[in-house]
Amino acid sequence: xxxxxxxxxxxxxxxxxxxxxxxxxxxxxxxxxxxxxxxxxxxxxxxxxxxxxxxxxxxxxxxxxxxxxxxxxxxxxxxxxxxxxxxxxxxxxxxxxxxxxxxxxxxxxxxxxxxxxxxxxxxxxxxxxxxxxxxxxxxxxxxxxxxxxxxxxxxxxxxxxxxxxxxxxxxxxxxxxxxxxxxxxxxxxxxxxxxxxxxxxxxxxxxxxxxxxxxxxxxxxxxxxxxxxxxxxxxxxxxxxxxxxxxxxxxxxxxxxxxxxxxxxxxxxxxxxxxxxxxxxxxxxxxxxxxxxxxxxxxxxxxxxxxxxxxx
Amino acid sequence: xxxxxxxxxxxxxxxxxxxxxxxxxxxxxxxxxxxxxxxxxxxxxxxxxxxxxxxxxxxxxxxxxxxxxxxxxxxxxxxxxxxxxxxxxxxxxxxxxxxxxxxxxxxxxxxxxxxxxxxxxxxxxxxxxxxxxxxxxxxxxxxxxxxxxxxxxxxxxxxxxxxxxxxxxxxxxxxxxxxxxxxxxxxxxxxxxxxxxxxxxxxxxxxxxxxxxxxxxxxxxxxxxx
Numbered sequence: 001x002x003x004x005x006x007x008x009x010x011x012x013x014x015x016x017x018x019x020x021x022x023x024x025x026x027x028x029x030x031x032x033x034x035x036x037x038x039x040x041x042x043x044x045x046x047x048x049x050x051x052x053x054x055x056x057x058x059x060x061x062x063x064x065x066x067x068x069x070x071x072x073x074x075x076x077x078x079x080x081x082x083x084x085x086x087x088x089x090x091x092x093x094x095x096x097x098x099x100x101x102x103x104x105x106x107x108x109x110x111x112x113x114x115x116x117x118x119x120x121x122x123x124x125x126x127x128x129x130x131x132x133x134x135x136x137x138x139x140x141x142x143x144x145x146x147x148x149x150x151x152x153x154x155x156x157x158x159x160x161x162x163x164x165x166x167x168x169x170x171x172x173x174x175x176x177x178x179x180x181x182x183x184x185x186x187x188x189x190x191x192x193x194x195x196x197x198x199x200x201x202x203x204x205x206x207x208x209x210x211x212x213x214x215x216x217x218x219x220x221x222x223x224x225x226x227x228x229x230x231x232x233x234x235x236x237x238x239x240x241x242x243x244x245x246x247x248x249x250x251x252x253x254x255x256x257x258x259x260x261x262x263x264x265x266x267x268x269x270x271x272x273x274x275x276x277x278x279x280x281x282x283x284x285x286x287x288x289x290x291x292x293x294x295x296x297x298x299x300x301x302x303x304x305x306x307x308x309x310x311x312x
Numbered sequence: 313x314x315x316x317x318x319x320x321x322x323x324x325x326x327x328x329x330x331x332x333x334x335x336x337x338x339x340x341x342x343x344x345x346x347x348x349x350x351x352x353x354x355x356x357x358x359x360x361x362x363x364x365x366x367x368x369x370x371x372x373x374x375x376x377x378x379x380x381x382x383x384x385x386x387x388x389x390x391x392x393x394x395x396x397x398x399x400x401x402x403x404x405x406x407x408x409x410x411x412x413x414x415x416x417x418x419x420x421x422x423x424x425x426x427x428x429x430x431x432x433x434x435x436x437x438x439x440x441x442x443x444x445x446x447x448x449x450x451x452x453x454x455x456x457x458x459x460x461x462x463x464x465x466x467x468x469x470x471x472x473x474x475x476x477x478x479x480x481x482x483x484x485x486x487x488x489x490x491x492x493x494x495x496x497x498x499x500x501x502x503x504x505x506x507x508x509x510x511x512x513x514x515x516x517x518x519x520x521x522x523x524x525x526x527x528x529x530x531x532x533x534x535x536x537x538x
Contacts, residue, residue, distance in 0.1 A: 023358045026446045183317035231358030231365025233319035255443030263319030288375045
C-alpha cells in the first residue's frame with residue numbers, strides 16, 4: 001500500500017518531527033519548518049505525534065493512490081483536489097485506490113503538509129525520517145521526492161473525518177513580529193545596533209531556504225568580526241560582516257563562526273518560514289521566562305484546539 | 313567558565329578563548345559532567361573548540377535550573393577522568409595528484425614538498441569540533457610553518473577523502489563538497505558512513521595521526537583518484 005509520486009512539485013520532502021541527539025556527528029535537526037501545521041496534520045489524522053508526512057514547498061505535488069486510506073492537507077493554502085474535485089484543506093478525506101491527488105500552488109504562505117492515516121512508513125536514519133538534502137540523510141535516500149517514488153503507508157480500518165473549524169485556521173499574512181531571546185554574543189552589539197535591529201522593519205530576502213532566512217534592512221554592526229566556531233541553536237540570529245541578519249533554521253549547519261544576537265522563538269520561526277520574499281518582519285526582545293510561558297501556551301493550544309467531525 | 317543564554321531551550325558554556333589542547337581537554341571533561349548531571353533533560357549538545365552548546369528539554373527544566381545545576385556540577389573537581397579520547401591513525405596518500413596545493417604550500421613556506429608532508433604527518437591532532445557537514449572533523453593544530461589561509465575563491469568540487477589545511481587547522485572532507493581549504497592528500501578511509509555503527513570512526517577529543525601511504529596502498533584500501 002503506497003502512494004506513487006507522479007509529479008514531485010517544487011520541493012517535497014518527507015519529514016517527521018526532526019532528528020535529535022546527532023549534532024555530534026555534524027547532523028542538523030531537519031524536521032518540518034512549520035511545526036504547528038505539521039503537528040495539526042497528524043492530530044487531524046489521529047496519528048501519533050511526529051508521524052512522517054510530506055512537507056510541500058510552494059506546491060505542485062501529484063500522487064497516485066494504490067490502496068484506500070485517508071489524507072489531510074494543512075499549512076499554506078494550496079488547492080487540494082482528488083480526481084479533479086476540489087477538497088477542503090485542514091480536513092480529513094477518504095481516498096480510494098486509483099485516486100489521483102493533486103496539490104496546486106500556494107496562494108499565500110509557502111509550506112503545506114500532506115499526511116496519511118497512520119503516517120508514511122519510512123525507515124528512520126539516525127533516529128528520524130526527516131530529509132536533509134544537504135546532508136543526504138533521511139527520507140528516501142536523503143533526497144527530495146521525485147517522480148516514480150513510492151511512499152508506503154499502513155492499512156487502517158477506520159479514521160474519523162475530522163476538520164479544523166475555519167475560525168481556528170491560521171491566516172498567512174505578509175507581516176510578522178518575531179520574538180527574540182537575546183543571547184550568545186549580544187553584548188558585542190552596541191546599543192545603537194540593537195535599537196536598530198529591534199526598531200526597524202526587515203524584509204524577507206530572496207535568499208531563503210531550509211538552512212536559513214536572510215533578512216534585508218538596516219545593517220547592524222558588531223564589535224567583532226568572527227568568533228571561534230561554536231554550536232548554533234535553532235532560530236539563532238547570525239550577523240555576518242554585511243550586517244544583514246540570518247535566522248538559522250532546521251537544516252542549519254551545527255557549528256559556525258559568525259556572531260549571533262540571540263535566537264528567535266520557535267513558534268514565531270514556524271510562522272516566519274511561511275513568508276515569501278518581500279514580507280515585513282519586526283523583531284521584539286523577550287526574556288527566557290516570557291518565552292517559556294509563550295511556548296507552553298502555544299503547545300497547550302495545539303493540543304486543545306477543538307476539532308470537529310464531518311458527517312456526510 | 314562562562315554560561316550564557318543561547319536560545320529558548322539552550323545555553324552555551326564557554327571554557328576558554330583559544331583553540332588549544334588544554335581548552336579542548338576542559339571541553340571534554342565538561343561534556344561528561346553535563347551528560348551525567350542533566351541525564352534525560354539533555355536533548356543534544358554541540359562541543360566545539362572552546363564551548364559547548366547545551367540543548368535541554370524545556371518541558372522538564374528551565375534556564376535558571378539548568379544554570380544553577382551546571383554551575384554547581386562544573387565547579388566540583390571532576391571525579392571521572394575526562395576521557396582522554398582514543399588515538400586513531402588515518403592513512404593518507406600525499407601526492408601532487410591528490411594534493412594540488414602541496415607545491416604552492418611548500419613554496420610559501422620555503423620548504424620542499426617532502427618536508428611539508430613530513431611536518432603534516434608527524435603531528436598528533438586533536439579533534440576540536442565536528443560540523444559543517446556530517447562527519448567533518450576540525451583537527452588541530454598543524455605546524456605553524458605549513459599553516460596557510462583559505463583559498464581566495466573556494467573550489468566548486470573537493471573530492472571525498474581530501475586532506476586539507478586552513479590556518480592551523482586540518483581536516484578530511486568526508487564527502488565531495490565545495491571547499492576553500494588547501495589540499496595536501498587523500499584518505500581512503502570513510503569518515504562518515506550512515507550504514508555503519510558508529511557512523512564516524514572519530515569523535516571530539518580523539519587524537520588523530522596521519523600515516524603516509526603509497527599510491528598502490530591507497531588504491532588497495534579502496535581509495536578513489538577521481
